[in-house]
Structure formats: C-alpha cells, structure tokens
Amino acid sequence: MARRWLRAGAALGGGLSLLWLPASALLISHIEFDLALPRGAVDTLAFFVLNNESDPLEIQISLADWDRDILGENRFYPPGTLPRSAAPWLSVSPLRFDLEPNKQQEVRFSIKVPSDIVGTYWAAIMVEAAPKQPQPQPPGTTVIVRRRFAVKVLETPPGTGTKDGRITLIDVRGLNPPNYFIEFENRGTIHAPRVVGRIELRDEKGALIEKLDVESFPVLPGAKRLLKVTSARKRGDLLPPGKYLVLAILDYEGETLAGGQFILRIKPLQLVPIGTAPAPPQDLDGDGLYEDITADGKLTLDDPALLGLNIDKPAVQENARAFDFDNDGDADFDDVIALKKMAEEGRTGMRPSGLATLDRELPSHLDDLELLAHHLLELAPGAEARHGLGGDHDPLLGLRVDAHGALARAGLKGPKARNSHRLPVADRLGDGAKHRVHGLFGRLLAQARLLGYQLRQLRLVHGRYPPC
C-alpha cells in the first residue's frame, strides 16, 4: 500500500507555534485534499493518524476555517466564518479517540457539495493531540503539550469559477544585494495552488543583468501574497548608479500570465561631512558601506554615535544607501544599531551593505513615453524590430521593447499591454491592519501605497512565437 505518511507539522508553515520533541511525531497520511467533485456530489474520504511517539495520545478532531496572511502563514478561524468556507458541508468521524504508540486510526469525512457554488471553497480538519496523561513536571508547573495539525480540504467543482491574477506591487528594498518584493493577488474565484515565475533585472540598454526564479507558492481566491526574492549578487557587487527595469512575470496556471515592471533608479552618492565630522564619511573596505562616519580612518563606537545623532539629516538621508547597514532600503536607527554592532565586533564590512537611494520621482514625460511603449508592445510580434528606434530615443522605451523580445524568445506570447495601472490609494489603505504586517513588510506596504503609480501592469498570454 503506497500510502504516504507526511510529518504533519511540515505542512503548517509558521502559522502555529508547534511544540514537539524532535524525537517524537504525530504522523498524518494526507495534509491536503484538493477535490474537484461535481456540484451536488456527496463523497466520503479518509486519512490516517499515526502515533509515532512512545506515549499514548488523546486525539481530538474538529473543523476550522483557514486562510493565509500576506506572507503565506496559515491563519485559523472558527468553522463557517469565512465567505468561502466549506466547513458547513463537512462532517467528520470520529471526533475523539485515544491512540496508543505505533497505532493508527482512520478519520473519515464526508463532503456534500452544494449545487450552486462557483469556484473554490475550503476548510480544514484540525487534528489536535495531547498526552493522555500529562507529563510529570516540576512542582508548581503544569505543562500540557498540545499539538495541532491541519488537514486542508479544498473543493472546486469542475467548470466553475475564474482564474485571474495580478501583480499588484513591485519594489526593490535594499540593493547590496538587491531585495525584490513582489505582491501577487488572486482576483479569481479558483485557488492558485502553484504560482511560479521569474524576476528579471535589466539595465538601461535592456541587457539582462539578472534573472531569478520565483519558487512555487499558493494563493487562495481573493488573497494577496507578498514575496521577497533576494538577488544572487554578492555583497559589495554594487549596481552602478543609473536606471534599471525590474520585470516580474508570474504563471498562476490561468489563461494569462501576470506581469509587472518597475523602474529602479540609483542616484550617485553625494557624500558630505556628517555632523561635526571634518570630512565626508569613508568606506574603509570598499564595499559600498560608509562605516567611518567620523572620517578618522577607523571604525569605533564614535561612528554609530555620530550617525545616530544625524540620522534624519539630509547628509544621511540623501545618501541612504551608504548607511543602510541592514540592507532594508532605508537609513534609520536599525542601521545605527547594526553599525554599533559592527564597531563592537571590530569589523568593517562583514555585512557589506551599500544601498542606493531609490529615487521615487518619475520624470514628467515618462507617462507619455510609457503610453508610446505600450503602443509599440501591442504591435506584436514585430515590435522587437523597433528596439533600435526605441533605444535611440529613450532607454525606457528600449527596455520595454527588449523585454517584449525576451518574452517572445522565452516562448511567451505577449505582452498585451494595458494602460498604466495606478493602484487606487484608497483601495489599499486597509491592508496593513487587515494583514497585520509588521516591520519591513509593513513599512514596505505603507510606502507601496504611495508608490503604486510606479507599477505598470502587463497582461501576458501564453503562446508561441517563432524564434527570434
């Protein structure tokens, strides 16, 4: 019997804090049922729970709703609370049982698919295990280790629902090496279990600098996912100041591909003395990070102190990449702390991390150029031939057309360019609270609301072009 036993915790990601001893495990035969039953169908399915521990376990089974937050972590809710909950259609048996070591128990569930649903509905069967006898603990403490695992059930009646996906944000935060941030939204009614794709960085002439694969990730209907993909470039291998195009293409197994592009500008540094320093800060080891704030030729605790005093000053903020020691795209007190740590550890560039100032301003003529570029792109497939022309007139135009050519060479038809997609600011305002994002991602999203105009959406369709 070719049943696959999967370690249950592995399917959960970081959604739950799981406490278990490394040497012991509860094993579950299926962690996900991705069903395609016809509307109105009734079916019964089963999975097995195996006690791989040395003590008896008490197992409780329950239903829950779940989704994923914007970082892909699982969240669980009472059953029947999400709009697309399948929990009301599920019944599970048994709901409680004891499991001796090395014994297994079949858990059966029936699903009754309503006759009028469209698209994917989902729920989870929660398997919760606790020691049958609480473990002896030191006096005064009682610790009951409970472990909860989710068996996900998704149901999509064949022939119903729509697949639609968009890239709703592209950004670069940190440049040494570059960190690319891509946000994808599933705007369809069918879940996208395997979204894959790639990110390209191209220079002003359209030449490919870097291509990165985006590893497969799932997105539920109506959900967004924010990805961070870090460049393979080595620290200290800096991108020279200039204009760059970041192109992201995601395949969500729909009729179209989701595409987006982002123009990255890296301004030259214009370093001036910081605070009381007699000279501009120095990069002691040539990695693009200017750790010697006091310009005395060495890294000491005076350097983070002076940086901290002047962190908000133009001398720092207008050259943020020189002081972005934590490579998150800004110069702030986190960088002061990082520099202090470097000084304490007596190192200059163990984490070389020069970060270009991201120039957020678009030249006023850019919109016109983009419209022209879109027009050119719609002249597929001969648009590549215009590359020379476009490149002669404006690098951005060249980039766009070259990107088109690259797509064609990659066997992708397109791009069927849409008009500039301006993210409505009001539309996005609730996201931070809704997704409870923190730290870098939260700041990124906050900024993205102001930067949405920089993202241009491309609608790309699968297809084949003759080789270029």
Ligand SMILES: [Ca+2]
């Ligand atoms: Ca340095």
Ligand SMILES: [Ca+2]
């Ligand atoms: Ca110094």
Ligand SMILES: [Ca+2]
């Ligand atoms: Ca920083």
